[in-house]
Amino acid sequence: MAVEKRPHLGDATRGRILYGGDYNPEQWPEETWPEDVRLMRAAGVNSVTLGVFSWAKLEPRPGERDFGWLDRLMDLMHDNGIGVVLATPTSSPPPWMGHLHPDTLPVTEDGRTEYWGGRQHFSHSSATYRRYAAAITEDLAARYGGHPALTMWHINNEYCTYDWSDEAAARFRTWLQDRYGSLDALNSAWGTAFWSQGYGDWAEVHTPRNAHYMKNPSQVLDFKRFTSDMLLECYLAERDIVRLATPHTPVTSNFMPLWVGQDAWRWAEEEDVVSVDLYPDPRDPLGAQQGALVQDMTRSQARGPWMLMEQAAGPVNWRGVNHPKPHGLNRLWSLQAVARGADAVCYFQWRQSRQGAEKFHSGMVSHAGEEGRTYQEIKRLGAELAAISGQVTGRHTAHDVAVLHDWHAWWAGAQDGRLSNQVDYPDVLKAWHRALWEAHLTTDFAHPEHDLTAYKVVVVPQLYALTDAAIDNLLAYVRQGGTLVSGFLTGVADEDDRVRPGGMDTRLRELFGIRTLHEWWPLDAGEYADCDTFRGTLWSEEIDKTEDAAAEASYKGGELDGLPAVLRRGRAWYLSTLPEPGALRELLAGIATGAGARPVLDGLPDQVEAVRRGDLLFLLHHGREPVTVPVPGTHHDLLTGTAVTDRLTLDRYGVAVLRT
Known part of the structure; x- marks a missing residue:
């Protein structure tokens, strides 16, 4: 029997590192779009993600469709050689949905409804939500599946919704019946002999809402499994729709780093491209190690190259104090991701918002504009990624x-x-x-x-x-x-x-x-x-x-x-x-x-990281003072185009990519 060949990240990268990020042009006058494209091309941007939070604009009223603005954007991107990762907008339903259909809204464990006005305000178990999500996804796939700008599908965004509602409880009972088959098996698995918790009817089983004292830990464990599975069902429903329309276009959905709510091993098996969002604190002395951990985990889930879907070009807006990245740190951490297997380096977002909850979250183009340090660093990184793309993409190195x-x-x-x-x-x-x-x-x-x-x-x-x-x-x-x-x-x-x-x-x-x-x-x-x-x-x-x-x-x-x-x-x-x-x-x-497992290089100075990817050696210096690194033999540094023999000096946050 022939094995179905699934699309993969290489189908989108085509031998180059994808570089770009979330683009939310609906926040700006259309006159801004040509200027955005000019800056993108100057920075080496070759990929943008469109439509992540566009449901209210795409479907302003139930069943209506407004695709004209997106048509023009898709054409504009294609005309300028920029590929589009097209998102289904289902992470943030329009206000009309919650207003007309309260059953689509999630409920907290103490019985409070979470309303619109933020994002991720959907019940993963709501049949109404799933019906609307499928409809908008079907129409997007039908309209843009053949568009030459389309390189990848991005389903939803950062799945992270818990729901303790009555509809979720009904789905939870069905999930438990499928898992255990009988109430006797459920009672045994949950140890309900403790504290008189034995269930005699499936109708008695509920989501683990607030309790007077400690909840049954096995019930809570199964609720976490159930939540991961319900979110996965939502992803699979939309994935299957776009896959049917475009079977050769890869599909992804972005993980949050080491997030507790998803069994990412299981999810990764269902993705053509494994992608992650990564936001280490620039003030954290172990920020680079956090990045390395997430990168190692994501590469392992992907079993090869993966996609850095989101990072910050500067400060975020959700920490108590939101520090910018010092000069050179964004470049260092981006190349660290490439060293550890990333074939896509992307950001949230392209242009920093002027309104809304994330107006102080950085963009590739900050409020300082084209002359700002952030954009200038983005331009330098884009040129360097283009220089090494052909040497690195698609390569994967196993470790001991x-x-x-x-x-x-x-x-x-x-x-x-x-x-x-x-x-x-x-x-x-x-x-x-x-x-x-x-x-x-x-x-x-x-x-x-x-x-x-x-x-x-x-x-x-x-x-x-x-x-x-x-x-x-x-x-x-x-x-x-x-x-x-x-x-x-x-x-x-x-x-x-x-x-x-x-x-x-x-x-x-x-x-x-x-x-x-x-x-x-x-x-x-x-x-x-x-x-x-x-x-x-x-x-x-x-x-x-x-x-x-x-x-x-x-x-x-x-x-x-x-x-x-x-x-x-x-x-x-x-x-x-x-x-x-x-x-x-x-x-x-x-x-x-x-046991015979050794570092890539011996005698490395503190704060210098050495990672091998394929036949390339990445040296990444996480310190602020220059250091000399021993590199026996003769090498070629792809970033500088110079020869290196036996040793090289790395300046503050310096990086070298060596080919022997």
């Missing part, structure tokens, strides 16, 4: 180290009744990725049930809930010669949030050499667990080891004096605490070296 991540484990662990609210899953994940990033080890991300055999080292920062299939996969990986390093609170529960016997799955305890896990000892904020070679943070555990396991570090003093803090049995390591950043970096770097 994988970080395991799973949304279901995150959801299960983030319950109200957990042992410590100081343990925040994203923070633990970032701490482990930071240690590897500072050790100059580029990582992939993987789901715990993925094939892991290609990796020399697999790290598990924390996976509270694991399926039997995931556990079997980890055991098989170690049996086949892989090195596994796990953090605390891993394998505690099954997929129904049922605690495993012994407080950790028996197979995992045997793998790591844990005879008995007596007690968990969470640490207060600012409290440390002293060990013989480092200090632990957040957590500690009272464990006994088996005779064939080695205590690589032990607790020193206190209740746990002499007990293992870091345990190793063969190629399986277990950390019962979170070492301070430097100690975690040294530990993971040593384990990686022992």
